[in-house]
Amino acid sequence: MNATASQSGVPVAMRWSLHFLTFGILIFLAAGMCLAQQTNPSKARVTPESDHGPGELLSSDALRQFNSSLIALARKVSPAVVQIMVTGYAPAQATGRNNNTAVITREHVLGSGVILASDGYIVTNAHVVEGAQRIQVALAERGGTSPFDISPVGRRRVLEARVVGSDKETDLALLKVDAQNLNALPLGATRPAYPGEVVLAVGSPEGLQNSITMGVVSSAWRQLDSDQGMVYVQTDAPINPGNSGGALVDLDGYVVGLNTFILTEGGGSEGLGFAIPARIVQIVYADLRKYGHVHRLQIQANAQEITPTMAEGLGLSQDWGVLISDLVPAGPADKAGLQVQDIVYAVDGREIAGLPGFTAAMYLHSQDTPLKLDVLRGTQKVSLLIGAQQQHDVEDDFVNLVDGHSLLDRLGVYVVDLNDKLRAALPDLRRPSGVIVVAQSSELNSAISGLRAGDIMHTLNQIPIDSVTQLRAMLRDLRLGQAVVLQIERAGKLQYVAFEWGE
Structure with missing residues (x-):
């Protein structure tokens, strides 16, 4: 981000480009706050100097209790927060006049997720798994207190995962792994969060699995855009790239929110983190698990x-x-x-x-x-x-149809057949046959054709297009410099796209 840019929302799924950031530890500050609430200095008993030093208050017991409670909480929640490793295709920033079209690039993503059911259902952010071809979930290892307790990477339990469903409007996705008796966390959907409440953020910032930071709820319901109904739990608990999909938990171990993005000018945590409230997570989770999409x-x-x-x-x-x-x-x-x-x-x-x-x-x-x-x-x-x-907007699912076999490399677009399922989801189609453009590739030149995600190609040089296989064969037969005219359907209207066939 440019140094002169204003604050903007940054999803905190980590891309492979790592920057090493300094993680602020707020434990002593929060402990002091707890101490101030639990101990009345005017009534504290002063002990003799021979026992505790000059004028020392017996407040260290409360500090130790608070410290012990944090350690116990970390041990409780950490096993239910996983690291998510994604390989696949995802939208990149488009440039030029048609900057609203989907531009696809191949990439690797690291994020976090929360196990909500012991039989392998994991919730994360939709932007973490968007365009995924392979999703792996690394379960948390047992924490240790010395170098001898550190588990080698090769001993991590890594499971293959599939996407049950996703919802872009709320930025939530549900994954499933084949496993039983996993540690799970409860959603605090009926427990309101309060400003000032102490919370822990658990996830894999910068790929550092099982990282825990602490802060408070800054706002229980923060609406960032007056024209959008989505609200968030705002927190100052440090959140960084890789925390997307991780848990924001209260002191009882309930998930009060799913960490999603930060507002930042420098790229790292600046105390403005935002989590999807547990109530919203619960509603979307139930629909995704039952239907595969949100009703x-x-x-x-x-x-x-x-x-x-x-x-x-x-x-x-x-x-x-x-x-x-x-x-x-x-x-x-x-x-x-x-x-x-x-x-x-x-x-x-x-x-x-x-x-x-x-x-x-x-x-x-x-x-x-x-x-x-x-x-x-x-x-x-x-x-x-x-x-x-x-x-249910089927266009939101287009990017999930992208795979290596759907690329038309000469046009720089990803396409799929217009099958019965897509026809049913697109009831206003002008013509029943064709091939749908699901995305552009950022690695190839698609500017010449002018095709966009959502376009349906019906004919090529007046010959009807029935399948991707047929279209590939038709493109192979084109001569260098030959005129190409595609009849496409875009936003319910038929139009022609014309260009000369290049190398």
Whole structure:
């Protein structure tokens, strides 16, 4: 990152380029805080100098107790936090005019994960395993107190893992390994985190497995973008590249959050770490384990956080809350009578103060019942029942279809056949046959063709394309300098892409 850049979110999955960072140890500071809370200096007993030195307080017992509790906690949680090693393809930063297209590069990634079930279910961040071709999980080794206790790398228990499902919106993924009787951690989904609460961050920063840092909860529900409903647990516990997917635990050993990213100007921890709250992890984990994807409700309406400026300019009756800014014509919300500039003040009987609450209520809503919205329309209160639909964006899964066999090296894109499963997931296709572009390769020149992720190639020089195998054969027969015209479907519209065939 440029030194002049403003603070930005950095996912903390570690790439192979290692930088050696200094890890701050906050144990004595936190111990002093605990000591200040547990000991009243005015009532402390002063012992004779012959026993403890001049004026020494009998506060060392509390310090030792706190120290012992941290050691016990570390021993409890460490075996359930794993190191994740990924080899595969992942998006790289695209450049040029079409910088919104998926650009793929081959890479190795190190991250962390938390075992949530003893039969091998592990939760991590979606960005850690995105585009993975091979995922390995290294279980934690028994900790030691001397060099003689260190286990050699060759004795680590490493298991092959597969992706059960992932959800990009929450940046969560679920893995499965074939193992039993693993150490697991409970999710503190019903235990609210409190600002000032002591927490430990456990993971593999910079590839250093079983690293533990300590801090406090800086904010229990931090919304970083007013237009996005996602919220995080903010902590000052040092988090660095490689901590992605690791556990943020309270002093009872419950997972209060899954470490995900940091805000930094220097690339390392600056005391601004963010974890996905346990309640969100629990909801997504349950859906991924049962269905392989998240059942997300969609009423086909856009909601925004109200700001004072927006309220003044639109003449709204209040300067806070959630505003309906758009409706899809003939969609569920439109049919139910919801209107643009309605202010949502309750969902399913839960009062809504802002976008995070609105998003949470949508997650918590039962799939089998209509969604109840209470809105303020001018000064009038209106109640609506909306038959919400389930939403699953198949485009989010495109990068997971990438493998070495899907590369068309002469075009610099990865493609897959348009099979029945993809057709069912893309009901608005203009034509039923073709080949789907799932990503571009950053190592090859795809600028000439102009193809993007999500494009569906239907014909090449007016010849229908039925499969990747057929397309490869057609490309082999092209002459150098020959005109190539692809008919593609992009965002529901048919168009032509023309270029000359090069070497």
